[in-house]
Amino acid sequence: MKEPLSPVNFKQLVLSSWSLTRNFFGNEIFFYAPEIVRYQMEEFKPLLKERFVAISITGSSCALKCDHCRGLILQRMIPAETPEKFLRVCKDLHRMDVKGILVSGGSMLNGSVPLTRFCDTIKIAREKYGFLIMAHTGLVDEQTAAALKESGVDVALIDVIGDDETIKLVYHLDATTKDFEKSLLNLERFKIKTVPHIVVGLHYGEIRGELKSLEMIRKYSPEALVFVVITPFKGTPMENVEPPEPIEVASLIASSRHLMPKTPIILGCARPKGKWKIRTDLLSLRAGVNAVAYPSREVIRYAEKIGLKVNFSTLCCAAIINELTKTR
Secondary structure, three states, rough: OOOOHHHHHHHHHHHHHHHHHHHHHHHEEEEOOOOOOOOOOOHHHOOOOEEEEEEEEOOOOOOOOOOOOOOOHHHHHHEEEOOOHHHHHHHHHHHHHEEEEEOOOOOOOOOOOHHHHHHHHHHHHHHHHEEEEEEEEEEOOOOHHHHHHOOOOOOEEEOOOOOOOHHHHHEEEOOOOHHHHHHHHHHOOOOEEEEEEEOOOOOEEEOOOHHHHHHHHHHOOOEEEEEEEEOOOOOOOOOOOOOOOOOHHHHHHHHHHHHOOOOEHHHHHHHOOOOHHHHHHHHHHHHHHOEEEOHHHHHHHHHHHHOEEEEEOOOOOOHHHHHOOOOO
């Protein structure tokens, strides 16, 4: 997608992807707002007891210090750097009527998140408190995949990068796209439900390996696919980067619908705000997304205006795989 689509071609692409979504999923749209970032919208107030929070098993520490984040995202999460602390945190969250958790953390130098030492504890927390548990994995070897399967996590979330230079320059990681594809294979071998994420514009705002990421992901029949967009965080090397145009994001979403017509597609939580967000939300809806996380008021109103059945949830957007099981 190095050359921009003409308005006519974009319109045709979006119309056909919209039609595919309606054919396979009907007229439903899902909006999600988990308690991970601050977000207020009247439509979600009745659901505030359905709480979903994020835990970092490395605290604010990340060995890679990727250019787009530098570990800042981890500061929004509850720190739990040891299995013992993790269990204490889970006990407190259960008392607060939390329904689900994201188990995340910073990366080690090999690109993995140190989940294996927490998997026994995750199993205890799941069985004792009945949490819906998502795990953000990083690169996954066979040992980690086996441990995750034994832990009983509901869903594995993994960022998939489709360009070797981006992996090295942005992630500072000595790996290639083959390592990301191998991670998808390991998760599939152990029959772990997987929801890959693609960060649009990860290469300093440029669309570069996203289409290759799609090609890799489609081989492994993911439960759903999430698109997030590079967000210029202050204090990172990308704080002045211009994110991709909304039409570029919507074009990728429409392309993914054609490649994976029966896979739920989500516009995820991380994306720039303001007018950019409004336009991206609206175009993504027209391009056939099944869900939008932290939706703008404009996209909610537009969905209602065109007659879609609107569903709201304060769980993680990956929970859509449970909502759409019957449809699929």
